[in-house]
Amino acid sequence: xxxxxxxxHNPGLDPAVHVWGWEIPVYLFLGGLVAGLMxxxxxxxxxxxxxxxxALVCCTIGPLAGLALLSxxxxxxxxxxxxxxxxxxxxxxxxxxxxxxxxxxxxxxxxPALLANALTHLPEAIPALAKRVPAFxxxxxxxxxxxxxxxxxxxxxxxxGVALGIYTGLxxxxxxxxxxxxxxxxxxxxxFSGLSTAAALLHGILVLSTPxxxxxxxxxxxxxxxxxxxxxxxxxxRIAPTxxxxxxxxxxxxxxxxxxxxIGHLTSTAAHQAAAHLLLNxxxxxxxxxxxxxxxxxxxxxxxxxxxxxxIRHTIAxxxxxxxxxxxxxxxxxxxxxxxxWTTALH
Amino acid sequence: MVIDTRRCVGCMDCVVACKTExxxxxxxxxxxxxETVHGEFPTVQLEIRSxxxxxxxxxxCVDCCPTGASHVHERxxxxxxxxxxxxxxxxxxxxxxxxxxxxHPDGYASKCTFCIHRVEQGLLPAxxxxxxxxxxxxxxxxxxxxxVSRLLASRPNYTLLPEAGTKPGVYxxx
Ligand code: SF4
Ligand code: SF4
Numbered sequence: 290x291x292x293x294x295x296x297x298h299n300p301g302l303d304p305a306v307h308v309w310g311w312e313i314p315v316y317l318f319l320g321g322l323v324a325g326l327m328x329x330x331x332x333x334x335x336x337x338x339x340x341x342x343x344a345l346v347c348c349t350i351g352p353l354a355g356l357a358l359l360s361x362x363x364x365x366x367x368x369x370x371x372x373x374x375x376x377x378x379x380x381x382x383x384x385x386x387x388x389x390x391x392x393x394x395x396x397x398x399x400x401p402a403l404l405a406n407a408l409t410h411l412p413e414a415i416p417a418l419a420k421r422v423p424a425f426x427x428x429x430x431x432x433x434x435x436x437x438x439x440x441x442x443x444x445x446x447x448x449x450g451v452a453l454g455i456y457t458g459l460x461x462x463x464x465x466x467x468x469x470x471x472x473x474x475x476x477x478x479x480x481f482s483g484l485s486t487a488a489a490l491l492h493g494i495l496v497l498s499t500p501x502x503x504x505x506x507x508x509x510x511x512x513x514x515x516x517x518x519x520x521x522x523x524x525x526x527r528i529a530p531t532x533x534x535x536x537x538x539x540x541x542x543x544x545x546x547x548x549x550x551x552i553g554h555l556t557s558t559a560a561h562q563a564a565a566h567l568l569l570n571x572x573x574x575x576x577x578x579x580x581x582x583x584x585x586x587x588x589x590x591x592x593x594x595x596x597x598x599x600x601i602r603h604t605i606a607x608x609x610x611x612x613x614x615x616x617x618x619x620x621x622x623x624x625x626x627x628x629x630x631w632t633t634a635l636h
Numbered sequence: 637m638v639i640d641t642r643r644c645v646g647c648m649d650c651v652v653a654c655k656t657e658x659x660x661x662x663x664x665x666x667x668x669x670x671e672t673v674h675g676e677f678p679t680v681q682l683e684i685r686s687x688x689x690x691x692x693x694x695x696x697c698v699d700c701c702p703t704g705a706s707h708v709h710e711r712x713x714x715x716x717x718x719x720x721x722x723x724x725x726x727x728x729x730x731x732x733x734x735x736x737x738x739x740h741p742d743g744y745a746s747k748c749t750f751c752i753h754r755v756e757q758g759l760l761p762a763x764x765x766x767x768x769x770x771x772x773x774x775x776x777x778x779x780x781x782x783x784v785s786r787l788l789a790s791r792p793n794y795t796l797l798p799e800a801g802t803k804p805g806v807y808x809x810x
Contacts (some may be wrong), residue, residue, distance in 0.1 A: 290674065291673065292672070293673075294670065295668065295670045296669045296670065297687075299665060301729070303735075308726040370723050370724045370725055372719075375703070375720070376723050379703060379723065382703060384701065384702055384703070387699065387701055387702045389700065389701075463699075464696070464700065464730050465696060465731075465800060466730065466732055630733075631797050631800055
């Protein structure tokens, strides 16, 4: 029998580590979502005819939403800092071993890349804005007249999106002190979770923007209030099945990566095994199985499968489930990771 | 640093000395005592340890710091934080397997400094200098003639969590 007593009582560390609250999971979720939006926007921009002018959910609405979401994520990160006045110190140095340093520089590149993608087709998506600010039309014309530039913007969005998505996972994955996080699988896992939430968001926007007789009147009224100011043309909804299909692929890969993460831990040291059990049958198991795996991955996979086979109509239900599942995944991993630990009781 | 667990009685003088020397705010501590009891009666063993930052040779808290606030002293062996550079991101708190750091009420990450301000003046760290049982020894483990090297060569010893790969610089004699 071993009894261990620790007389330390530092706030945030004892009796259990709790240095990161809601801000970090929200930041990681929004960062992943924006990464996914960038990759989808980049791919879409590259595979469509570069000079085609369309109101595009992937290339305009997505990046514009990405700019807002990223700013919200950075605000959450800023709120988490306990020494906010020094935040500018991030940009006085580059620390190659620190994922957070990589992330702060990557975040700087995200804004111009997203903006360029959004501006390429902005006049079609939000004509009212383009009418007021003719510069938007000029910029769009300038970009579209140069196919190589369009491809460059697409490639930049894909590359920076991949870097951003992987960084959000490696931020935790490189912290070996917390066995649950200590896996490089977290990088691709957060990337694919980000891609699935991005595809779900775009799919949800398309579903909402499609005229629908069965929708309650007040919902239609609210939506028209939102879209009327922009005089937007209807979005091209032909891409909805592609997005649902892509989302299902991302969700399947995400599920496989969660499996790999757990297999890696279960076959590793006692500390890693204990960490995996926090999710599998420990205090976080109910949230993990019900909200992450069940409602966040399996249920939307099933619903979108039925949508794709034309058994049910496209609704925003799978989108909402995937978005909530992605958020809960970050919350549960950040919380359970802080609860996982090595033990110094024995030597 | 070498700490003799056979001499330590858990009086917490080191904790009080550190708090006084370094003006550690109320409710926080840079060093602390742990007690481990193992075995079954009548062969019960009690081990008392004075713990602190291990000033690791492979410090994950330094690697993860995005601003360079966490750093190794220019002469090596001591891990320090520059409060003016710290943004309070808490990555280093999450990266330390020993939970040796905390966020100072003024917002920056704080922890044991091996009383570097005293050591630079040729003095011993406050905890070492007050220990009534002389269980703590401070010196250069890379110097084979130092007090600590001789103790490590002559007595069985261990470090905390060597499996975490941090190469701790605080050794416990058994
Ligand atoms: S004990 Fe923790 S804070 Fe100290 S050097 Fe090692 S990892 Fe860093
Ligand atoms: S809390 Fe301060 S010392 Fe720690 S990693 Fe962040 S910036 Fe560096």
